[in-house]
Every structure is written in C-alpha cells, then in structure tokens.
Amino acid sequence: MADKTKKPKKSATADVKSDVALPKLGFRGMLRWAWRQLTSMRTALFLLLLLAVAAVPGSLFPQRPTSAAAVTKYISDHPGTGPVLDWFKLFDVFSSPWFSAIYLLLFISLIGCVIPRAIAHYKAIKSKPPRTPRRLSRLPQYGTLEIPAEQGVTPAQAIKDAAAALKARGYRVDIRDVDGDRPSVGAERGFLKEVGNLIFHTALIGVLVSIAIGGLFGYTGQRILVEGDTFVNTLVGYDSFSPGTNFSSTQLSPYSITLDKFTVKFDRESKAHYGQPLDFNAQLTTKDSPTDPAKTQTLKVNDPVSIGGTNVYLVGNGYAPVVTVKDGTGKVAFQGPVVAVPSDGAYTSLLVIKVPDAKPSQLGFVGFFLPTALQDDKGVAYASDPDPFNPQLDLNSYYGDLGLDGGAPKNVYTLDTSKLTPLNNRDLKAGGIVLAPGGSYTLPDGKGSISFDGIKRYVGLDIHHDPGQASALIFGVAALLGLVGSLFLSRRRAWVRTGVHPDGRTMVEYGLLARGEDYRLAQESTNIRKLLAKTWALPGESVAKRGAKAQDKDQPATTATKDQ
Amino acid sequence: MPDTNQTLAEYSVLFVLLAGIVYVVAFVAFAWDLIQNSRTTATVQAASTAAAQQRVAVGAAGASDVVYAAGYDPEDRAERPSTAHIAAAGTADDEMKYSGVRRQAARVAVVLTGLAAALHVCAVVMRGLAAGRVPWGNMYEFCTTGGAVVAVVFLIVLTRRDLRFLGTFVIGLVLVMITAASVAFWTPAGHLVPALQSYWLIIHVSIAVMSASLFTLTFAMSVLQLLQSRRERILAAGTKDSLPFMRMMPSALSLENLAYRINAIGFVGWTLTLMFGSIWAEKAWGRFWGWDTKEVWTFVIWVVYAGYLHARATRGWTGTRAAWLSIVGYLCVVFNFTIVNIYFSGLHSYAGVGS
Numbered sequence: 001m002a003d004k005t006k007k008p009k010k011s012a013t014a015d016v017k018s019d020v021a022l023p024k025l026g027f028r029g030m031l032r033w034a035w036r037q038l039t040s041m042r043t044a045l046f047l048l049l050l051l052a053v054a055a056v057p058g059s060l061f062p063q064r065p066t067s068a069a070a071v072t073k074y075i076s077d078h079p080g081t082g083p084v085l086d087w088f089k090l091f092d093v094f095s096s097p098w099f100s101a102i103y104l105l106l107f108i109s110l111i112g113c114v115i116p117r118a119i120a121h122y123k124a125i126k127s128k129p130p131r132t133p134r135r136l137s138r139l140p141q142y143g144t145l146e147i148p149a150e151q152g153v154t155p156a157q158a159i160k161d162a163a164a165a166l167k168a169r170g171y172r173v174d175i176r177d178v179d180g181d182r183p184s185v186g187a188e189r190g191f192l193k194e195v196g197n198l199i200f201h202t203a204l205i206g207v208l209v210s211i212a213i214g215g216l217f218g219y220t221g222q223r224i225l226v227e228g229d230t231f232v233n234t235l236v237g238y239d240s241f242s243p244g245t246n247f248s249s250t251q252l253s254p255y256s257i258t259l260d261k262f263t264v265k266f267d268r269e270s271k272a273h274y275g276q277p278l279d280f281n282a283q284l285t286t287k288d289s290p291t292d293p294a295k296t297q298t299l300k301v302n303d304p305v306s307i308g309g310t311n312v313y314l315v316g317n318g319y320a321p322v323v324t325v326k327d328g329t330g331k332v333a334f335q336g337p338v339v340a341v342p343s344d345g346a347y348t349s350l351l352v353i354k355v356p357d358a359k360p361s362q363l364g365f366v367g368f369f370l371p372t373a374l375q376d377d378k379g380v381a382y383a384s385d386p387d388p389f390n391p392q393l394d395l396n397s398y399y400g401d402l403g404l405d406g407g408a409p410k411n412v413y414t415l416d417t418s419k420l421t422p423l424n425n426r427d428l429k430a431g432g433i434v435l436a437p438g439g440s441y442t443l444p445d446g447k448g449s450i451s452f453d454g455i456k457r458y459v460g461l462d463i464h465h466d467p468g469q470a471s472a473l474i475f476g477v478a479a480l481l482g483l484v485g486s487l488f489l490s491r492r493r494a495w496v497r498t499g500v501h502p503d504g505r506t507m508v509e510y511g512l513l514a515r516g517e518d519y520r521l522a523q524e525s526t527n528i529r530k531l532l533a534k535t536w537a538l539p540g541e542s543v544a545k546r547g548a549k550a551q552d553k554d555q556p557a558t559t560a561t562k563d564q
Numbered sequence: 565m566p567d568t569n570q571t572l573a574e575y576s577v578l579f580v581l582l583a584g585i586v587y588v589v590a591f592v593a594f595a596w597d598l599i600q601n602s603r604t605t606a607t608v609q610a611a612s613t614a615a616a617q618q619r620v621a622v623g624a625a626g627a628s629d630v631v632y633a634a635g636y637d638p639e640d641r642a643e644r645p646s647t648a649h650i651a652a653a654g655t656a657d658d659e660m661k662y663s664g665v666r667r668q669a670a671r672v673a674v675v676l677t678g679l680a681a682a683l684h685v686c687a688v689v690m691r692g693l694a695a696g697r698v699p700w701g702n703m704y705e706f707c708t709t710g711g712a713v714v715a716v717v718f719l720i721v722l723t724r725r726d727l728r729f730l731g732t733f734v735i736g737l738v739l740v741m742i743t744a745a746s747v748a749f750w751t752p753a754g755h756l757v758p759a760l761q762s763y764w765l766i767i768h769v770s771i772a773v774m775s776a777s778l779f780t781l782t783f784a785m786s787v788l789q790l791l792q793s794r795r796e797r798i799l800a801a802g803t804k805d806s807l808p809f810m811r812m813m814p815s816a817l818s819l820e821n822l823a824y825r826i827n828a829i830g831f832v833g834w835t836l837t838l839m840f841g842s843i844w845a846e847k848a849w850g851r852f853w854g855w856d857t858k859e860v861w862t863f864v865i866w867v868v869y870a871g872y873l874h875a876r877a878t879r880g881w882t883g884t885r886a887a888w889l890s891i892v893g894y895l896c897v898v899f900n901f902t903i904v905n906i907y908f909s910g911l912h913s914y915a916g917v918g919s
Contacts, residue, residue, distance in 0.1 A: 041878045045871055049889075052867040059860040059908060066854060094855050211853070220850070270568055272752035280758050301758040302848045313850040464850040472852065476839050483835060487828045487873075517876075519825060 039112030139511030149504030196485020206475030214468030253308035316460025367395035579687035593673035594731030707745030775833030
C-alpha cells in the first residue's frame with residue numbers, strides 16, 4: 001500500500017514540472033488521487049485479472065507447501081533455471097510477495113470501494129424515491145390508462161390507489177402534489193440488490209480473514225500408525241508437524257488413537273479395473289484423554305474422525321513387514337514392523353531397515369516388499385497384485401557405519417550406503433536375500449541373521465486443526481447469497497402521474513426506469529399496468545401497452561453502473 | 565457394492581455412437597439452414613441495407629435523446645447505440661423470439677437434435693445404471709454427461725428463445741465432446757476409487773458439469789458477438805458484407821446481453837462448484853483450500869468470470885473486451901478439464917485416463 005501511494009506521487013510531480021496545465025495537488029491531494037486510482041473499478045478489474053494470471057505459475061511449477069520433495073528434485077534437475085525460478089518465488093507462488101501484493105491491493109481496493117458504496121446505499125435507502133421526471137414518456141417503459149369519468153376517481157384518489165398498489169408490489173412510495181393539478185407518486189424497489197453486492201464483497205474479506213486465522217492458530221501434522229500402535233496427541237507423537245504462526249503446544253489436547261485393524265478391499269470383479277482399491281477401512285480405539293473411556297471408531301477416506309478439536313484423515317496406507325534381526329553375537333538387535341512405502345498400484349513397496357545396535361558392526365538392509373511376488377523372464381521378482389497372496393521380501397544387506405552417530409537427523413526411508421560394505425546383492429556370490437513369511441536367512445561372514453515374521457498394515461494419518469474453517473464456510477455462504485441477490489434482483493424506479501381530462505376522465509400515465517441491467521423491465525411494466533387496471537376495474541384493458549417506445553423494447557434498459 | 569453390468573455398459577457405448585451419428589446429421593441440417601437462410605435473406609437484405617444504415621443514425625440520435633431521471637447518466641447508452649439490427653425475414657430478432665417464419669432445415673435440425681439428445685441421455689443413464697453410481701466418475705463420463713447436459717440445456721433454451729442460429733456451434737461442440745470422450749478418454753465402466761466415494765461427487769461434479777455447459781453456450785455466443793460486431797463495423801462503414809451467414813444472427817449487443825445473463829447463472833454455478841469442492845476437500849484431504857493444480861485453475865476460472873461480470877459494469881470494457889474475457893474464461897475451463905487432468909499432477913489425478 002505504501003509503495004502504491006508513493007509511486008504515483010513521484011511520476012505525478014514530474015508531470016507537474018513538464019506540464020503546466022496540471023493543477024498542483026499537494027501531498028494530500030496526491031494521496032487522494034492515488035486512493036481514487038486504487039479504488040477505481042478499472043484498477044480493481046486490472047488487479048482481478050492480474051490475480052488470475054499470477055495464480056497460473058502455481059500450477060505449472062511444483063509448490064513447496066504441497067510437494068517439497070518435487071521442488072528439490074526440480075531444482076536439482078534444472079541447475080540453470082531452478083535457482084532463478086526459486087528467487088522469483090515460483091515454488092512458493094501463493095505465499096510470495098508479489099502474489100500477496102496483488103491480493104492485498106485488490107482487497108484494499110475492494111474495501112475502498114465497499115465502504116463509500118455502503119454509505120451511499122444507506123443514504124439511498126433513507127432518502128425518498130427520486131422526484132418525478134417532467135416527461136414520463138421519455139422513460140424506457142411508459143404507458144397510459146384512462147379512468148372513465150363515471151367511476152368518479154379523482155386524480156388525488158387515483159394517485160393514492162396507485163401508491164397503495166405499488167407498495168403492495170414491494171415498492172417504497174412517495175406521493176407528491178397530492179392536492180395539485182398533476183399529482184404523482186415516485187416509487188423504488190430492489191435495494192436488496194446493492195445490499196447483496198455489498199454482502200458479497202464484504203464476505204470475501206471475511207473469507208480471507210478466516211484463512212489468515214487458520215494460518216495463525218491452526219496446525220497440521222502427520223503420523224504413520226502401524227496396526228496395534230497408539231498415537232498420543234503430543235508434539236513427540238507426530239512424524240512431522242507444521243504449526244501456525246501463533247501456535248502453542250498447550251493447544252494440543254491429550255487424546256490417543258490406537259489402530260486396531262486396517263482392511264482394504266480391491267476390485268476383483270471388473271476386468272478393466274482389476275485390483276483397483278474399493279474400500280479403505282481403519283478400525284480405531286480412541287480416548288479423549290488418558291482418563292476417559294475408550295471408544296471404537298471407524299476411519300475412512302472422505303470420512304474423517306473428529307477428536308479433541310482436530311480432524312483425523314486417512315491419507316495413506318501400506319504394508320509393514322515384521323522383521324527380527326539378530327547380530328553377529330546372536331542377540332536380537334532389531335525387532336518389529338518396518339514401514340514399507342508403496343510406489344505403485346500393486347504395492348511394490350520400498351523398505352529400509354537400519355540396525356545401529358548390531359554388534360560387531362552396524363547392519364543396514366534395503367529392498368522391496370512385494371505383496372504378491374511373481375518372477376519375470378529374467379528372474380526378477382515384481383509385484384503383481386496389491387493383496388498379500390504371495391508376500392516376499394527382497395533385500396540387499398550392508399554392514400559398516402550407518403552414519404547415525406553424528407546426531408544429525410536422517411531420513412528413515414533412505415539408506416546412505418557410501419560408508420557401508422555390501423554383504424548381499426545380486427552381483428555378489430551370496431546373492432540377494434529372498435524371504436517368505438516365516439523364513440529366515442543367515443548373513444554371510446557371521447554378521448547375524450534376519451527373519452520375516454509376519455505382515456502388518458499401516459495407515460498414514462493427517463491431523464488438522466483449523467480454527468478459521470467454520471467462519472470461512474459462513475462467509476462463503478454469505479458471499480454466495482449476496483452474489484445471487486446482486487445478480488438476480490433488479491433495482492427499479494416507477495412513477496405514476498394523474499390529471500383530469502377536460503371531459504372528466506382521469507388520465508393516468510406511468511413510466512419505469514431500471515438501475516443497472518434489467519431484462520424484465522418490460523415485463524414489470526406490463527405487470528404494473530395490469531395491477532393498476534385491476535385497481536380501478538378498468539374494463540377491456542388489453543395487455544398491450546400503448547405508447548410504449550418501440551426502440552427500447554428491443555434491448556434491456558441499460559444504464560450500466562459506470563466506473564465506481 | 566453392486567457388480568458392474570457389462571451388457572448395459574456396452575449398450576451405453578452403442579447409444580453414444582447412435583447419438584453421435586444423429587448429431588452429425590443435425591449439425592449438417594443446422595449448417596444447411598444457415599446457408600439457405602443467408603441466401604433467401606440476401607435479396608431482402610440488399611433492399612433494406614440503405615434503410616438500415618439510415619436507422620443506425622436515427623438509433624444513435626434517439627438513444628442520446630432519452631431524458632433520464634436525476635442521477636442517471638446516459639453516457640453508457642449513448643456510447644454504444646444498438647447498431648440497428650437489420651431485421652429481415654427469417655433472421656433472429658434482438659429479443660431472440662421466434663418470428664413465425666418457417667425454416668424447414670432448422671426445424672429438421674431441432675427435431676434431430678432432440679432425438680440425438682434423447683439417445684445421448686439414454687446412454688448416460690445406462691452408463692450410470694451399469695456402474696451403479698452417478699455417471700461422472702472419470703473424464704469419459706464427465707465428457708459424455710457434459711455433452712448431454714449441453715444438448716439438453718440448448719433444447720430447453722430453444723423452447724423459450726430462437727437460438728437456432730447457435731445450432732451448428734453448439735452441436736459441433738457436443739460432437740467434439742463425445743468424440744474426445746470416445747477416442748481420447750475411453751474408460752470402461754467400473755467402481756470408484758475410495759477418494760471419489762462421497763455424496764459430494766454427486767453435488768460438486770454435477771454443478772461443475774452444468775456450469776461448464778452454460779459456459780459452453782456463452783462461449784459460442786461471445787465468438788459470434790465478436791464476428792458480428794466486426795461485421796457491423798464493416799457494414800456501418802459501407803463496405804461489402806464479408807460474413808454473409810452472420811445475417812442470421814442477432815446483433816452483437818443482443819448476443820452480449822444474452823451471454824451476460826447466462827454467464828451470470830454460470831458464475832453462480834461455478835461459485836457453488838468451488839465452494840462444494842472446498843467442503844469436499846476438507847472432508848477428504850483435511851483442508852478446504854490447498855492450491856492443488858485443479859484448485860488453482862478453478863480459482864483462475866472463477867476470477868476470470870468475476871472479471872467478466874465486473875467488466876460489464878466498467879466503462880471501456882463492455883462489448884468486445886468483455887466478450888474476450890468470456891472466451892478466455894471458457895478456454896480456461898477447457899484447459900482445466902483436459903490439460904490439467906492429463907498432464908498436471910495433483911490430488912485430482914484420478915481421471916481414469918491411461919490406467
């Protein structure tokens with residue numbers, strides 16, 4: 001905002017020097033000028049279209065908040081352009097200064113537009129309908145009616161009747177010159193159109209504020225939970241955690257979730273979609289706090305579990321083979337399920353086992369878990385089905401320094417083999433390790449043994465707390481209602497004027513004018529005519545309007561709201 | 565979960581094919597109607613051109629002559645006088661009401677479109693029954709269902725307004741949609757992956773299809789509006805008519821006005837698509853907005869159409885520029901559906917293509 005107000009000032013002062021015709025505005029004048037520029041419809045439209053353009057790179061390049069790994073890969077794959085794109089924040093488009101600048105300017109422009117319009121509209125609601133034009137016949141919709149003399153309706157009475165009829169139709173009415181020669185009534189309706197417009201724009205600000213609140217006080221975390229394991233909602237319970245700016249750990253409510261069983265159903269009937277997942281179902285036991293009674297709950301995709309002010313989502317799953325590793329001294333150095341990361345629809349899962357406690361040397365394993373293993377013609381095993389019909393572990397093994405003793409955090413899903421010596425792989429005489437459940441293998445050189453004890457499944461949980469969510473929804477609904485009102489309601493003005501013909505008939509003329517685009521003004525004119533004819537029980541009144549202007553019938557009565 | 569009925573699914577494919585054939589015939593009939601009518605009106609036209617040009621001048625003067633009540637500014641209207649539409653027998657008038665003139669080819673085309681749409685709707689319903697769920701779970705289904713909705717919406721609008729001049733355009737687009745579906749996006753009927761098993765699929769996607777159908781209609785109108793306004797300029801300058809078939813079409817201003825009305829409805833629909841999408845995203849992924857590629861493009865489309873609606877109320881942006889925004893908005897819709905679904909990775913990548 002500050003930049004925006006200063007920039008035009010500089011250029012404008014230069015203009016003042018070069019062009020004597022420009023009046024001197026002074027600093028405050030300049031600010032006012034800048035403000036007016038910013039809040040003009042043209043600028044708002046420009047910023048709006050700029051926002052659309054600025055969002056596009058967010059879909060062309062991987063974004064850090066959603067796929068940090070893809071960004072790292074992109075930069076290493078494009079060493080020339082990657083860092084430049086990074087400098088321009090093209091991997092963080094939606095939190096970049098330029099994107100923020102556009103939407104903040106847009107919202108300032110919006111506020112600068114909404115406030116004056118709200119004041120103006122408030123005044124319009126408070127004020128009486130506008131004065132009756134001298135010549136109603138000039139209005140886009142115009143018609144006349146005659147009340148026969150024998151009915152004895154005076155012009156004043158006719159105007160009161162017309163006012164009552166218009167009022168019943170939802171118009172606000174104001175009677176003028178009721179005792180004069182030519183009494184008239186001014187009427188207006190459709191104030192809700194502008195109200196809707198204002199609500200829509202204000203609600204958009206509300207949505208933005210709600211998102212900001214979510215960013216400040218919310219948090220998200222991830223946790224992988226193997227069958228039988230329990231997650232406790234504390235900071236150490238998470239595998240990864242992204243707190244909002246104003247997050248404090250006291251916000252975490254001490255609930256616990258145990259994964260009792262996870263079942264997956266795959267499509268076995270359809271040929272085309274054979275093996276495609278049909279259902280993921282996690283049976284949980286939850287406790288709201290350590291002292292609360294345990295509850296059984298079901299967690300599914302599209303059906304989060306709500307607990308302790310957070311929502312828990314099922315976002316991933318896979319197999320966790322249970323493995324026991326004994327070291328060279330015969331002691332159990334590792335025992336338990338190992339999370340294997342699936343890489344395709346057949347659950348070909350990558351698996352890393354690190355055994356830092358093994359003696360005399362640390363052991364490392366890397367390889368695949370295949371739920372249904374088959375061999376191709378070259379003898380290479382591959383996974384052919386996601387269900388565990390023929391589970392198999394295919395591992396290479398290493399010994400040496402796992403590099404864990406330095407204290408630096410290491411990714412548990414990758415093994416740095418640079419300081420390790422291979423023990424087992426396809427190229428060595430010992431070959432690779434192939435295990436079926438229940439099988440075990442003795443490592444070469446007396447390094448120990450590994451056994452494949454069984455299979456468990458695991459789930460990937462996302463845990464979210466977003467305090468801005470409910471208000472975002474409320475503002476969103478308000479915006480929608482406001483939008484519908486502003487687009488489909490019509491603001492109309494109508495005037496009726498009466499007078500006495502020398503032969504005693506009471507002459508009635510009426511005219512209508514729309515504010516903004518109104519396609520149904522002609523229809524409204526017809527309706528008002530019918531209404532008035534009914535009021536005075538005029539016989540043989542045809543629907544066709546006399547005197548309606550042909551040239552305006554062909555197009556909507558447009559007095560498009562101009563630059564504001 | 566009920567089994568998929570493969571026989572019914574095969575019938576669905578057959579009906580799409582039949583509908584496609586009838587659409588082609590309807591397309592030809594609509595095109596024939598355009599040619600035939602521009603010929604018959606050509607003679608009437610020659611006589612009325614002089615008068616029409618005179619009317620342009622009168623129209624402009626008449627518009628600025630209107631006395632407005634206090635607070636009303638006639639500038640906008642004076643700036644863009646309706647270039648008097650050259651009304652001749654058989655052409656659509658500015659209100660787009662039926663004129664009462666019989667256009668044999670157009671009548672045949674509408675009947676054929678009705679038949680094709682009926683076959684098409686049958687195909688969609690069969691597909692839904694075959695899979696035991698709503699027929700919009702992948703791109704093939706989205707395209708075929710979307711095409712059926714476009715055709716039905718067009719027929720419904722035809723009962724109220726004479727938009728037969730749009731026939732070639734709309735039926736052409738429907739043909740493109742079902743051809744793309746059958747050739748590029750073909751997916752056998754099957755169950756949904758867990759991520760799509762939600763009632764929000766019914767709500768979110770159906771509204772997206774309907775909004776996209778409305779945008780398809782307005783896209784056609786905006787293209788015609790651009791052609792027509794160019795032609796009107798040429799005619800006003802007294803040069804020879806370069807696009808004689810456009811005689812059939814309403815004036816650029818009428819096209820713009822109708823496109824605006826339909827776009828307004830489409831925009832509300834798109835707002836709902838976006839909102840329901842957010843609610844579903846919250847249910848499925850734990851956040852209502854996360855700038856997934858699909859979300860980015862839904863947002864871009866929303867902003868472009870919001871810009872369009874604002875442009876209509878901004879001086880200097882009405883008419884041609886607004887039409888361009890409407891066209892750009894529709895191109896974004898197409899891009900969002902095709903390129904984003906197929907080539908961009910994101911959470912919405914379960915289009916079922918290639919798998």
